[in-house]
Amino acid sequence: MSIMSHFTKKLDSLKFGGLYGEDFFLTWEKSADEIAAVFTVADALRSLRENNISARVFRSGLGISIFRDNSTRTRFSFASACNLLGLAVQDLDEGKSQIAHGETVRETANMVSFMADVIGIRDDMYIGKGNAYMHAVAGAVKEGNRDGVLEQRPVIVNLQCDIDHPTQIMADMDHIIHHFGGVENLRGKKIAMTWAYSPSYGKPLSVPQGVVGLATRFGMEVALAHPEGYEIMEDVEKLGRENAAKYGGKFSTSASMAEAFADADIVYPKSWAPFRAMERRTELYGNNDFDGIKALEKELLAQNGSHKDWECGEDLMKKTKDGKALYLHCLPADISGLSCREGEVAASVFDRYRVPLYKQASYKPYIIAAMIFLSKFREPQKLLSELERKNRARVAL
Amino acid sequence: MSIMSHFTKKLDSLKFGGLYGEDFFLTWEKSADEIAAVFTVADALRSLRENNISARVFRSGLGISIFRDNSTRTRFSFASACNLLGLAVQDLDEGKSQIAHGETVRETANMVSFMADVIGIRDDMYIGKGNAYMHAVAGAVKEGNRDGVLEQRPVIVNLQCDIDHPTQIMADMDHIIHHFGGVENLRGKKIAMTWAYSPSYGKPLSVPQGVVGLATRFGMEVALAHPEGYEIMEDVEKLGRENAAKYGGKFSTSASMAEAFADADIVYPKSWAPFRAMERRTELYGNNDFDGIKALEKELLAQNGSHKDWECGEDLMKKTKDGKALYLHCLPADISGLSCREGEVAASVFDRYRVPLYKQASYKPYIIAAMIFLSKFREPQKLLSELERKNRARVAL
C-alpha cells in the first residue's frame, strides 16, 4: 500500500480544478473542495518529507518574496516551501517606499519575474492597500504572461494582507483538523476567537478576520469576542454569518471573553487594532500627517490600556470544555510577566501549550507549498504518486 | 528535427573560442563572432526554457553578486541566470565602503571565491574606478586559481561599469535583432541614441557608451545626440567612428534630438551625466570634498534644467520612420506626468511601447547566462544538444 494513495484518493473525491493557474488571496474566494485539496496536498507533502522522499518538482525557478512588513516566521515558511519544491528564494527589498504606485508596481512585477514561478507577498499594514497591491502584482504578471513578456505566470501567494492571512489560518485549521482526528470531527466544535490585551498596538486584523472567514465553513461554532470599539471589517462579519447559515454552524459576536471561552473546544485570544482606527491610520499616512499618526497611536494605546483584563489566564481556561481547550496563537505572543508586564496570555497557560503551539506553526510551510503545488500542477495526484514511485531520497542515507 | 540544431549550426559557423575561460568586461573587447555566439547561446537557453527543458549545468557552485550601486532589474537578471544554470546566488555586501583599495580587493575576492563559478559586479558610480575594480577582482581570482588557492576560476561578468553596460546593451541588441527578424536585417537601420531630460542627475554613461560601442558593429547608422556639454568618453566616440568605417555603418553626433530622430528605425532617448562632470565628481569623492560635491550637484541640476525640451514626445516620434520607430529604454524611465513632472519621455509614448520595453528587458537573464555558459564550457554545442537529448523537465508535468 503506497503512502500517497490515501491522499490521492481524497483528492479524487474533490473538485479543485479552480486552483490551477490561479493566485491565492483569500480563503473565501476558494470553494470548500479547493480548501480541502490544499489541506490534503499539504499533508501529502509532509508525508513525503517524513518518509525522506524528495518533493522537488522544479529543477530551476525562483520564488520571489516581497515583505512589506517585518517577518521571521512567514519568511522562513515561504523559504522552506520554495526549497522543498526546488525553487530558489530571491527577496525583493523595496527599501523605504511604503505604498508603491500603480505604474511602478506593474513594471517591477514584470522585471523581477522573468524566471519566477511564485511571488509571495506580505503587505498587511494599510487598510485597503495590501490586498489591492497583491492584485496589482497579479494583474501585472498575468498581463506580462499574456503579452509574451513572461514565459510563465508566477502564482501569487498572499502571505498576509489587510483582509486575510490565508497561509496562517489554513495552517491553524490543519493543526485543528489533526488535533481532533479529522475534519469530520469539527462539526459543532466551538472556537473562541477573542481579542486580548497587548501593550503594543496596531496589530493586523488579518488573523481574526481570517478565522471568521474560514472556521465558519466547517460547521463550527465561531464565537468572536472583543471590547466595544474593536470591531473587525463588516464584510467579514457578514461573511461569518452567511457561512454559518450555509455550512450549518454558528457565528456569534460578544463583548465578553468569558462568554466566548465558555465550553469552547478551541481558544484563539490575540490582540488586534480596531478596523476603523486602521482605516484612519491609512488615511493619515496617505496625507503624510505624522502628527495625526502620533495622536492616533496615543489614543489607541490608551484605549488598549482600559482592557487589560482581556488576558487568557487560568481562570478563563477553566471555563473551556473540560478546562482543556486547545489554545492557539500565531506567535509571537505577548506573555504576561515574560515578554511584557501584562499581555495576551498568562505565562502558565502559554507554557502548558508550547508544544502544540509550535506544531501549529509547523503546518505553514506545507500549506504554502500546497498552494504553489495546486496552482502549478494540473494533475497533483499523478505527480504525488510519481514522487513516491521515484522515491528519491531528500537526504542521502 | 531537434530544437537545438538551429543554434548549434549557427555556433558551428562562428569562431568564439576566445570566450572560453575569459571574463566579460566590454563588448568591444570581443570579436564579432564572439558577440554573435553570445546572442546564439542566449536564444538557445531561452528556447530550452520555453520548451521546459532544464538547463542546469551546475550541480553545485555559487554565483557571487557585488552591487556597488542599487539595482533591482540587474540583480534579478543575474539571480535568474545563475538559477537557470544551477548556481546559488550569494551577495557580497560591502557596506558603506565606496571605493575599496587594492589589497582588500585581492584578499576579499579570493576569500569569497573558494566555491564560486561566477562573480557578477555592478560598479558604475565612479569614472575610472568601476571597470578597474572589476579587473582587480578578475586579476585576483586568476592569480588565486594559478596559485592553487582556488580550485576553479570564477568568471567575471560586468553588470555595469563606468564605461560599458554589456549585459544591458546586448539584451537591447538581441531585442532589436528579434524585432527586425534577424541580425542580417540591421544593416542600414538607423538608431538614435539621444540624451533626454531628467529631473535627477548623475545617471551613468554606460548605456549611451555601450550603444555606441556595440550598435556600430552591425552596419547600422548610429546617431548620437545630446546638448552641448553632455559629451561621452572620447575613446568611445572614437571607437564608434572606427567601427562605422570597419563594419560599413555610420556614426554621427549632433546636438539635435530632432535630427537624430529623423527617419530613425530605433530611438533610445535617455538621460546621462556629462563625462567631464562625472570625472570631477570622482575626484571630489576621492578628496572627500563634500562641499564640492554639493556644488557640483547644484550645477548639474541647473544644467539639466535648461534642456527640458529634450523629451521624447509624440511630435518627435512622428519624425521617425513611418512614425513608428522602436522605442527603447533600459528602465526605469522618467515618464513626464507620471514618475515626474517633466522627464525623458511623454506618458503616451511610453505607454504605447510598454510591452516591447518589457520584452527588451526579458533578454538580460539569458544574455548573462550565455556569457557564463560560453566562458565555462569549451563545447557549448555539445552541451546544448545533450541538454535537449536528456530532456529533463524544468517543471514537472
Added chain:
Amino acid sequence: MSIMSHFTKKLDSLKFGGLYGEDFFLTWEKSADEIAAVFTVADALRSLRENNISARVFRSGLGISIFRDNSTRTRFSFASACNLLGLAVQDLDEGKSQIAHGETVRETANMVSFMADVIGIRDDMYIGKGNAYMHAVAGAVKEGNRDGVLEQRPVIVNLQCDIDHPTQIMADMDHIIHHFGGVENLRGKKIAMTWAYSPSYGKPLSVPQGVVGLATRFGMEVALAHPEGYEIMEDVEKLGRENAAKYGGKFSTSASMAEAFADADIVYPKSWAPFRAMERRTELYGNNDFDGIKALEKELLAQNGSHKDWECGEDLMKKTKDGKALYLHCLPADISGLSCREGEVAASVFDRYRVPLYKQASYKPYIIAAMIFLSKFREPQKLLSELERKNRARVAL
C-alpha cells in the same frame, strides 16, 4: 584504485560515532579520533570537488545562518559548505537585538527550523554569552525534534563563539597538516601563538583559545605569548597544560614575542582583547552602561598602544626555524603601512605569505561541510564511496 578509498580506509581506523547526530561547539569536546575524522572527510570532500564529482547529499533542506557579528569570510565559507552538500542558505537577521533572551531563543529556533538541516551561528562578542546562546538554540531544536515539532534535528555548527572558533582553528590545522606532509609530522613542531598590536581593540579571544585547545593535542609545542594583562580564559590555559601532558607535547606561556618565535615552525601573531576586559564589557552592556563602555574602550586602546612593539616583523621572523616559519593569520590582518600605520604584521612579511594565507582560509568551507556530513550521516565511508561511484559531474563537461 578509487579516489575515496584512501579516505574511507582512514575513517575505518577511527572511532567517530560520537559525531553522529551531535552539534559541534568546541574542539576539546570531541575525541582525537573525531577530530581526525573531520579532517579526513574535509579532505575527501575537497578531493571529490577537485575531481568534479558532485557531493550533493541533500535534494532539499535549509542551512540557517545566524551572524550576531559581522562576517564575510565565515559567511561565505558556510554558504559554500551548504551549497556543496545541496542545502540552500537562509539568513536569520535578528536586527539590532544584541543579546536575546531564553524564551525568544527557544521559540525562534523552532520557528525557523521546520526544514533546517543545519544552523551555523557566530556569536563571539560577549563573554559567557555566545557559546551559551548556541547551546540554547541546540537545546531548543533538540526538544522540538523530540516533541514532534521538527521532523529533523538541525545540527548546530559553531561559527565562532566567545570560547572557541572551531571551524577556523580546524581549517588552520588542516592547512598545517598539509604543509608538513601529514599529521604524524606535527609531533615536536613548535607553534607560537602570540598577541600582536592592533590599532583597533576588542578582538575576540576565540582564535588564541582555539589554538591552545587544539594544537596541544598533536604533540606540538605551543608557546602562548602576550603582554601582561592580555590573559586568555584560565580554563583554556589549564586545558593547554593538560593536553600537553596527555598528548606528549609542551605548553608554555610567556610575555615575550621573541621567546615564542625562537625556533618556531609556525607563528600565529594576532591581536586579541584581555579576557578580563571582555568580561567587564559584557557586564557593562548588560547594565546598559554606555559611559562605562566608552571609558573601557579608551582604556583598552591606551593599553594596546603601549605594546606597539608586538609586531611580526622581519627581525622576529628571522628568529624562527631557519627564518622560515609558516606564518598564519585568520584574516583580515592589520598590516603595518597598508591597512593601518602600525599593526600586527610588517607588509613585507605578510606579502611573502599571501598564497599560503589564502590556502589556509580555503580549508574552512570543507571543514564546515565535514562537520555537517559527519553529524548527518551514520556511514560516511559508504556515502563517500557512493558519491564517487555515481560520479555525477559538479559542472557539466
